[in-house]
Amino acid sequence: MFLDLLADIEKIKNRDGKSIMLPASNENIQTIKEWISRNISENPWISEYENFLKKVNGLEFNGLVIYNAKHDDKNNGFIGANEIWRDNEWDSNYLFFGDSNISWYCLDIDNYVFLELDKPSGDIVEEHNSFEEMINEAMKSVL
Numbered sequence: 001m002f003l004d005l006l007a008d009i010e011k012i013k014n015r016d017g018k019s020i021m022l023p024a025s026n027e028n029i030q031t032i033k034e035w036i037s038r039n040i041s042e043n044p045w046i047s048e049y050e051n052f053l054k055k056v057n058g059l060e061f062n063g064l065v066i067y068n069a070k071h072d073d074k075n076n077g078f079i080g081a082n083e084i085w086r087d088n089e090w091d092s093n094y095l096f097f098g099d100s101n102i103s104w105y106c107l108d109i110d111n112y113v114f115l116e117l118d119k120p121s122g123d124i125v126e127e128h129n130s131f132e133e134m135i136n137e138a139m140k141s142v143l
Contacts (some may be wrong), residue, residue, distance in 0.1 A: 002052065002132055005139040009061050024057035024069035031071045035079050039086075040095065044109055048131035049097060059098075062142035066098040066105070066135060090122055097131065098138060105138050107131070 006020065013020050029050055037043050058068025058076060067078040074080035078097070085096045085104065094106040094115070103125060104117040114128040116138070128134035 001136050002139065003055065005136060005143065006056055006059075008143055009059070009139065013061070020056050020059060020061070022057050023055060024053040028057070028069035028071060029053055032069055032078050035071075035082075036095070039082075040109060042109055044095060044107060044112065046097075046107065046131045048135075052131075052135065059139075061139075063101045064098065064138055064142045065100070066138070067096070097135070100138065100142070103138070105134055 010020055033045055036045060052066070053069050057070070059066040060076065065076050067081050068076055070077045071079055074084075081099070082096050085106075086092050086094065093108060093110050094104075094117075095109055096104055096106045098105040099119065102119050104119055104122075105114075106117060107114055114131055114134040115124055116126040116128070116134065117123065118125050126137070128137065
């Protein structure tokens with residue numbers, strides 16, 4: 001389903017002469033996998049996130065940011081964002097995939113559940129069964 005939502009966003013971006021449909025390189029995806037292996041006690045690689053990155057290398061649309069695979073992007077890159085957000089003790093058990101003006105989208109590593117967290121309180125807003133379900137809801141909220 002995320003492909004349909006991406007297609008809808010792509011149509012909107014095309015009106016401005018822009019495109020979101022630029023995939024991440026295999027090298028950048030591998031760099032994220034290696035970062036996760038080094039920094040997370042468990043290795044919760046999310047193949048759905050990899051599938052997303054192979055279609056579009058991150059997303060910035062109407063205040064929603066799904067992190068890209070660029071290792072040198074300190075703000076909207078997966079590694080840079082996780083180094084910032086995971087710095088606090090309360091959120092060190094989360095793996096962050098994106099954020100918006102009011103939410104973080106992440107994986108609770110201990111319980112292996114995908115969450116939308118309130119910004120800035122960190123309270124759970126919604127639980128999701130998969131990365132794809134979480135991202136679909138996030139994209140629907142900004143369309």
